[in-house]
Amino acid sequence: MKEHGKGCVGILLAAVGAALAVISWAPMARVNIDGGFEDAQRDLRVLYLDLPLIAVGGAVVPLVAWLLTLRRLRRPWVAAVVAAGVLALGVWGLTNWWEPYRHPESW
Numbered sequence: 305m306k307e308h309g310k311g312c313v314g315i316l317l318a319a320v321g322a323a324l325a326v327i328s329w330a331p332m333a334r335v336n337i338d339g340g341f342e343d344a345q346r347d348l349r350v351l352y353l354d355l356p357l358i359a360v361g362g363a364v365v366p367l368v369a370w371l372l373t374l375r376r377l378r379r380p381w382v383a384a385v386v387a388a389g390v391l392a393l394g395v396w397g398l399t400n401w402w403e404p405y406r407h408p409e410s411w
Contacts, residue, residue, distance in 0.1 A: 313380065317370055318363040321391050325362025326355065328395045332402065358398065366391040 333354065339346030370387035374380060 313384065314367055314370060317384070317387055317391075318367045321366040321394075322359045322363035324391065325358050325395060325398060328399055329354075329358045329402065332399070354402075358402075361398075362391070362394070365394045 333350045336347040336350045366387040369390035370383045373383035373386040377383065
């Protein structure tokens with residue numbers, strides 16, 4: 305594979321990672337945006353704080369895994385499989401770890 309082909313795969317992987325992370329995070333953040341019952345849980349910080357961090361993390365984590373594996377093994381397909389696995393683990397960790405803010409009265 306030529307060098308520019310490897311770069312395109314990295315950019316595509318970063319874009320897919322960012323999109324997948326945001327898509328898996330968005331349903332959990334919905335209650336913070338629409339506020340729930342009588343806007344009691346409205347917290348728009350998720351849009352300007354959490355959303356960029358989720359998108360950057362979704363782009364950077366699989367890209368770094370892909371680059372490190374590619375540098376170590378020099379096999380693009382193995383690096384792509386490792387990056388996909390790291391992305392899947394990252395999204396799984398995100399959906400299990402991140403919880404939207406819940407007002408104490410809603411517990």
